[in-house]
Amino acid sequence: MDNIVIVGDGAIGLLYSHFLSANNHISLISRKAKVINQYYYQDSDKSKIINVNVLSNKNLEQLKPIDTVIFAVKAYQVNEALAQLLPYLSPSCQLVLSHNGMSDLQAILTKLKSQHALYFLTTRLAGYKADSNTVVHTGDGESILGSCNDIATQGLPDIVKQLSAIPDIRHSKHIALIRWQKLLINIAINPLSAYYNVKNGELTAPRFSTEVFNLLSESCFIANKSGININLADTLATAYQVMTDTAFNYSSMQQDITHNRPTEIDAMCGYICQQGAKVGVKTPYNQYFLDMIRHKKSAN
Numbered sequence: 001m002d003n004i005v006i007v008g009d010g011a012i013g014l015l016y017s018h019f020l021s022a023n024n025h026i027s028l029i030s031r032k033a034k035v036i037n038q039y040y041y042q043d044s045d046k047s048k049i050i051n052v053n054v055l056s057n058k059n060l061e062q063l064k065p066i067d068t069v070i071f072a073v074k075a076y077q078v079n080e081a082l083a084q085l086l087p088y089l090s091p092s093c094q095l096v097l098s099h100n101g102m103s104d105l106q107a108i109l110t111k112l113k114s115q116h117a118l119y120f121l122t123t124r125l126a127g128y129k130a131d132s133n134t135v136v137h138t139g140d141g142e143s144i145l146g147s148c149n150d151i152a153t154q155g156l157p158d159i160v161k162q163l164s165a166i167p168d169i170r171h172s173k174h175i176a177l178i179r180w181q182k183l184l185i186n187i188a189i190n191p192l193s194a195y196y197n198v199k200n201g202e203l204t205a206p207r208f209s210t211e212v213f214n215l216l217s218e219s220c221f222i223a224n225k226s227g228i229n230i231n232l233a234d235t236l237a238t239a240y241q242v243m244t245d246t247a248f249n250y251s252s253m254q255q256d257i258t259h260n261r262p263t264e265i266d267a268m269c270g271y272i273c274q275q276g277a278k279v280g281v282k283t284p285y286n287q288y289f290l291d292m293i294r295h296k297k298s299a300n
């Protein structure tokens with residue numbers, strides 16, 4: 001049994017904890033002052049207790065040097081979560097980031113030691129927190145792990161074995177491309193569903209088609225200028241497929257706005273605007289939704 005630390009007791013942190021605790025010792029780091037049992041629930045099954053050691057982030061000195069850590073936090077929470085864990089990493093620690101949107105990997109790598117291996121894990125698992133300590137598992141799909149530095153590339157097959165209890169996990173040499181593909185699908189769905197306060201499936205209606213097209217056409221253009229080989233027609237087809245597959249769901253950004261929580265808009269449309277500035281291309285459609293979502297308040 002390996003020791004694995006998971007940072008973040010949100011929906012994804014609890015799903016990873018549930019699966020990985022089958023054959024690993026899991027320490028789950030929470031920001032909550034009071035540490036309580038965590039539960040996993042799917043369909044009509046009885047809820048199951050998740051076999052983890054929950055630790056407040058105020059008591060990290062109780063941890064052994066960390067060999068493997070998964071950051072299951074939102075994109076805008078990664079820097080703070082990493083800063084709090086840095087003193088506790090073993091010299092050859094494996095770090096796994098897992099979030100939607102883009103974070104600045106170069107800035108993260110500069111904070112790590114040369115023997116630290118950095119990975120990125122995308123997932124199509126889905127869930128939500130029914131209460132502060134229960135995750136409801138609502139969706140399945142593959143999880144893909146890729147390396148973000150040379151040392152991680154060498155360790156990729158081994159860490160995929162270590163995390164093999166996550167359903168349908170595989171590794172890929174093309175994680176940058178996969179992250180961009182996922183970013184573009186998120187850009188087609190999250191800002192529009194949050195701004196218009198609609199379920200994902202409603203975005204297939206003709207009244208949204210111009211905005212979907214403009215956002216994706218601009219984002220694909222920036223991806224291509226940034227050296228990422230993404231095709232607009234394929235991206236549009238995938239985006240409409242995901243809207244249909246998740247027709248009755250509200251997107252995470254719509255839910256963040258509804259609950260007056262910060263959104264991941266800076267890591268989505270904001271990232272396209274930043275990349276556009278780097279390559280000297282204006283990005284008015286992403287800028288528009290960046291501004292609108294930053295200022296959007298819950299309608300409730």
Ligand SMILES: NC(=O)c1ccc[n+]([C@@H]2O[C@H](COP(=O)([O-])OP(=O)(O)OC[C@H]3O[C@@H](n4cnc5c(N)ncnc54)[C@H](OP(=O)(O)O)[C@@H]3O)[C@@H](O)[C@H]2O)c1
Binds near residue numbers: 075
């Ligand atoms: N939920 C899904 O179905 C799904 C699917 C695919 C991808 N994703 C992506 O995966 C990422 C995580 O999503 P999520 O739904 O799990 O979000 P979430 O429910 O907001 O979970 C994030 C958790 O991390 C905790 N946290 C933040 N900073 C921390 C720190 N420094 N130390 C300890 N805990 C910390 C938060 O605590 P507080 O409660 O104190 O804020 C929160 O409980 C997002 O990027 C999301 O877009 C989600």
